[in-house]
Amino acid sequence: MSLQKNIYAQVILPLKLRMGISYLIPQHLVPLAVKGSKVRVMFARREYIAVISEITDNCGDYKGKVSEITSVEPAEAVSEKELRFWAWTADYYMCTIGEVYRAAFTSAMRRETPARKSRKTRPTGINSRDLYELSPAQEIATREIMKSFSEGKPALLAGVTGSGKTEIYLKIAKDITDKGGRVLYMVPEIALSRQLSDRLEAVFGEKLLTYHSGMTPATRYSTYSKIEGSHEGEGFIVLGLRSSLFLPFRKLDLIIIDEEHDSSYKQTEPAPRYNGRDAAIVLGQIHSAPVLLGSATPSFESLYNCHSGRYSLVRLSEKFHGATEPEVTVIDTIRESRAKRMNGLFSQSLLDEIEAVIGRGEQVLIFRNRRSYSPLVQCSVCGHIPMCTHCNVPLSYHKNRGELCCHYCDFHIHRTPICPECSEPGMTEKGSGTEMIEEKIRELFPDARVDRFDAETTQSKVEEKRILKEFAAGKTDILVGTQMISKGFDFKGLSLVALIQADSMIAMDDFRANERAFQLLRQLSGRTGRGARSGKIMIQTSLASHTVYETFSAGDERLYEQLAERQEFGYPPYVRLIKLSLRCADRNKLSEAANRTGAALGGIRSAEITGPFAPVVDKVRGEYILQFWIKLPRAGNAGAKERIAAIAEKVESDFRGVTIVADVDPQ
Numbered sequence: 229m230s231l232q233k234n235i236y237a238q239v240i241l242p243l244k245l246r247m248g249i250s251y252l253i254p255q256h257l258v259p260l261a262v263k264g265s266k267v268r269v270m271f272a273r274r275e276y277i278a279v280i281s282e283i284t285d286n287c288g289d290y291k292g293k294v295s296e297i298t299s300v301e302p303a304e305a306v307s308e309k310e311l312r313f314w315a316w317t318a319d320y321y322m323c324t325i326g327e328v329y330r331a332a333f334t335s336a337m338r339r340e341t342p343a344r345k346s347r348k349t350r351p352t353g354i355n356s357r358d359l360y361e362l363s364p365a366q367e368i369a370t371r372e373i374m375k376s377f378s379e380g381k382p383a384l385l386a387g388v389t390g391s392g393k394t395e396i397y398l399k400i401a402k403d404i405t406d407k408g409g410r411v412l413y414m415v416p417e418i419a420l421s422r423q424l425s426d427r428l429e430a431v432f433g434e435k436l437l438t439y440h441s442g443m444t445p446a447t448r449y450s451t452y453s454k455i456e457g458s459h460e461g462e463g464f465i466v467l468g469l470r471s472s473l474f475l476p477f478r479k480l481d482l483i484i485i486d487e488e489h490d491s492s493y494k495q496t497e498p499a500p501r502y503n504g505r506d507a508a509i510v511l512g513q514i515h516s517a518p519v520l521l522g523s524a525t526p527s528f529e530s531l532y533n534c535h536s537g538r539y540s541l542v543r544l545s546e547k548f549h550g551a552t553e554p555e556v557t558v559i560d561t562i563r564e565s566r567a568k569r570m571n572g573l574f575s576q577s578l579l580d581e582i583e584a585v586i587g588r589g590e591q592v593l594i595f596r597n598r599r600s601y602s603p604l605v606q607c608s609v610c611g612h613i614p615m616c617t618h619c620n621v622p623l624s625y626h627k628n629r630g631e632l633c634c635h636y637c638d639f640h641i642h643r644t645p646i647c648p649e650c651s652e653p654g655m656t657e658k659g660s661g662t663e664m665i666e667e668k669i670r671e672l673f674p675d676a677r678v679d680r681f682d683a684e685t686t687q688s689k690v691e692e693k694r695i696l697k698e699f700a701a702g703k704t705d706i707l708v709g710t711q712m713i714s715k716g717f718d719f720k721g722l723s724l725v726a727l728i729q730a731d732s733m734i735a736m737d738d739f740r741a742n743e744r745a746f747q748l749l750r751q752l753s754g755r756t757g758r759g760a761r762s763g764k765i766m767i768q769t770s771l772a773s774h775t776v777y778e779t780f781s782a783g784d785e786r787l788y789e790q791l792a793e794r795q796e797f798g799y800p801p802y803v804r805l806i807k808l809s810l811r812c813a814d815r816n817k818l819s820e821a822a823n824r825t826g827a828a829l830g831g832i833r834s835a836e837i838t839g840p841f842a843p844v845v846d847k848v849r850g851e852y853i854l855q856f857w858i859k860l861p862r863a864g865n866a867g868a869k870e871r872i873a874a875i876a877e878k879v880e881s882d883f884r885g886v887t888i889v890a891d892v893d894p895q
Contacts, residue, residue: 236287237261237297239278240314241271242330244323244499246877249278250287252294261297264305268298279306279329304456307478309514316510319866322806322873322890323499331500332474362399363392365546370396376540377518382509384488384530385522387544388553389754393522394424396544397484398431400520405435405463409481413467414508416490418442419686420715421467423696432465439468439475442689452476470495470504473511480515483508487715488521488530489747494895501891505530524754525747528740528791532801535791554725554753554763556781560772573660573668578726578766582706586676590723591699592706594665595752597732599682599710600635601627601664602657607647609654614641620847626684627663637849665728666708673706681709714751725756725765734776737844739799740895742790745776753780798836800893804865806858806872807894810840810879811851812886821883822854828875834868835860851887 235258238248251269253261261267265280275298287294314332318325362370369385373396376383387393401411413428415421418440429436439451451466456476458464466472470493485493485505493504505521506529512519521530521539534541547553559575569576582592604622606613614623616634623632625643633640645653657664666680679685679695686692698704702721707713733745749767757763767777795802810825812818822840829837839856846853860868869892876888 233285235261236284236294237267237280238282238284239267239269239297240281240329241269241276241278241326242333243271243276243326245326246324248281250284250294251278252287252296253283254296257297257300260300262305264307264311266301266303266306268301270295270298277301277333279311281311281325304476307476309478310474310476312514313473313507313511316514317500317502317507320510321500321502321892322869323501327499328474331471331498362395363546365544366392366396366399369542369544370399372540372542373400373520376542379540382512382519382521382533382539383542384526384534384539385520385542385544386526387522387524388547389524389750390547390757391524391544392547393486393524393544394427397486397520397522398428401465401482401484402431404481405432405465408461408463410458410463410477410479411465411482411484412472412475412477412480412508413465413484413486414472414493414504415467415469415486415715416492416504417712417715418469419692419696419712420487420717421469422689422693423717424467428465428467435464437464437466439466439472441469441471470502470507473504473507477511477515480512480517483512483517483519485519485521487523487751489523489525489527490715491744491895494893496891496895499889501889501894503893503895506893525750527747528743528788528794529801531788532791552757552762554757554765556753557764557766558772558777558781559766559768561768561770563772571672573665573728574672575768578768579672581724581764581766582673582726585724586673586705588723589702589721591702591704591719591721592724592726593713593719593722593752593755594669594706594708594726594728595710595713596660596662596665596708596728597711597748598659598661599663599684600624600633600661601667602661603659604657605632605643605655606658607650607652607654608656609652610647610650612647612649614648618848618850619845621845624661625657627667636845660729662708662710669706669708676705677703678706678708679704681707681713683710683712686712711748714748714755717755719755722756723763725752725763727752727765727767727769730767730769730777731771734771734774739794742776746780749776749780798859802862804860804862804892805894806860806869807891808839808856808858808872808876809843809889809891810854810886811848811889812883813851814885815852817883817885818852818854821879821886821888822856824882825875825879825888826856828879829856829858829872832868832871834865835872 232255235253236250237253238250261280263280263283266277267280269276269278314325314328317328373383385393404411421440425438437451437454439448485508488505495502509519533539559577564570564575571579585592602625604613605625614632616623616639618639619634619636621636623634626633630643631640632643645655647654662680662682666678670678681695699707700719733748734741753765810818810822826840836859837856840854843853843855880886880888
């Protein structure tokens with residue numbers, strides 16, 4: 229009687245493990261266990277659902293007892309394409325494949341999911357034909373995009389705000405889904421996904437699926453299951469955020485990346501710290517699917533790829549339906565203050581314009597990229613500023629809650645007028661946030677209908693939808709908002725956009741500050757002047773002669789000449805940048821670990837090292853932080869990244885309590 233040969237599976241666990249773990253496949257499960265199968269295994273006395281990455285006839289050099297797979301899940305196996313994408317993500321973004329697997333299946337493996345119901349298309353009052361009836365300029369752009377696809381290149385659609393980029397996306401996507409193809413339509417933020425959902429549903433009906441973290445686990449699982457169980461020739465379009473890249477696509481025929489410049493595509497915590505835009509390009513390559521990127525303000529990275537011939541650049545400079553460019557007014561707050569024309573936060577010029585606009589029955593958007601009532605409070609007697617006990621940041625004042633809050637760890641305390649240091653009633657607000665601006669606007673314009681759109685007022689999906697719906701319907705006169713409101717929204721009645729304390733955009737120690745400020749100004753200006761009315765954007769600043777404002781006011785693209793400066797001084801996109809962050813609750817131990825890390829990094833000849841240095845916020849959630857910036861050549865850096873990972877692993881091993889995080893292409 230011959231003995232049956234043992235068969236082993238190397239599996240991926242949803243854990244931060246640097247190597248795969250081998251398990252014995254029981255003979256009765258051998259026919260069911262294939263590469264990509266989801267299996268139940270025991271690891272460190274806990275049961276996990278793992279994924280088989282390889283089937284072998286041995287367990288390598290391991291001599292101990294090998295545990296058995298408990299069972300094979302009755303679910304679709306992870307495809308070869310998915311495994312390739314996971315492996316690339318782990319390799320490029322310097323994390324483990326287990327961390328990628330955990331991100332891919334955070335909500336998808338839930339079992340407490342109700343039976344799926346058929347989706348009914350809601351009447352929207354929108355003619356689906358009108359949504360993708362293209363103008364001559366759009367037709368030309370579409371042909372150029374399709375030519376790029378035929379050449380095997382991604383296409384970057386650089387269309388001015390209001391030029392009708394979305395209509396082009398829908399036309400190309402509809403042609404594909406009508407033929408049974410699959411499309412992934414990516415947007416950077418949940419609010420934009422919700423705003424686009426009705427519009428896409430009018431065109432695609434039941435072929436539209438949505439996926440983002442704002443949905444319930446059951447709804448996310450429903451989308452996941454529909455994609456996993458889809459059949460050949462069953463066309464659909466997925467509207468999702470960056471996490472939608474990890475859905476179980478067996479086949480993709482087009483990836484659309486809207487607002488490709490947006491930094492929200494970058495995952496910061498936890499690993500994998502991937503950029504959804506860049507990862508989508510690779511996913512497209514794996515599926516042999518064309519990729520269409522779009523923006524009114526393309527990122528320097530994408531423009532670099534166009535200049536190097538990797539992408540095709542398609543320009544759309546004509547606004548849709550005869551809309552016009554807004555008039556730009558830069559208000560010098562220093563000059564206004566000297567002339568005694570400042571009324572608190574607002575210049576008299578701005579207040580006069582707001583009054584005129586709402587008097588005509590038109591709408592105003594006031595932008596301030598800081599939520600809360602004020603960024604901090606300070607004692608006018610002794611100067612004390614309440615700080616977070618866990619993070620090295622001042623506590624922000626939220627008046628509607630009566631609390632001082634930390635925006636990093638959510639620590640909060642009740643706000644009192646009495647200073648905890650000197651016991652004097654001298655605690656006063658410093659600076660302004662959207663909540664204060666809303667309050668002041670209500671005082672100045674008591675008859676106006678005022679609302680606020682920020683992370684605090686949009687915690688409820690229902691409330692978020694109400695705010696946007698009422699503003700779009702003209703039921704709100706003045707809307708105060710943060711950067712959330714700059715992303716692709718279409719408000720026909722909006723004729724004035726005002727920026728309060730705009731200097732915060734450029735007063736940052738960041739080589740991307742000017743690029744981002746210019747992009748934000750363009751995006752905000754694009755919210756106005758979309759209908760028959762001409763629009764206006766007014767910018768309050770104490771740096772009126774700054775390059776960003778001059779370039780924006782002139783309506784030209786000179787800012788993009790800074791690409792040459794990036795090359796001269798060795799910044800992305802001409803080099804690869806890695807931010808290495810060391811964290812520890814013990815400041816002395818952290819300093820020792822950083823010195824050891826710096827000495828080891830100095831041995832990498834191809835790397836240019838800066839650090840260690842403390843970031844602006846050098847303590848978060850009880851841990852102190854030190855950082856290194858590492859510049860590497862764009863190509864041929866795999867060996868250097870492996871050495872960086874090995875150094876980090878060794879330092880973590882030698883210094884218990886120290887965590888090292890690598891962030892590739894940080895934003």
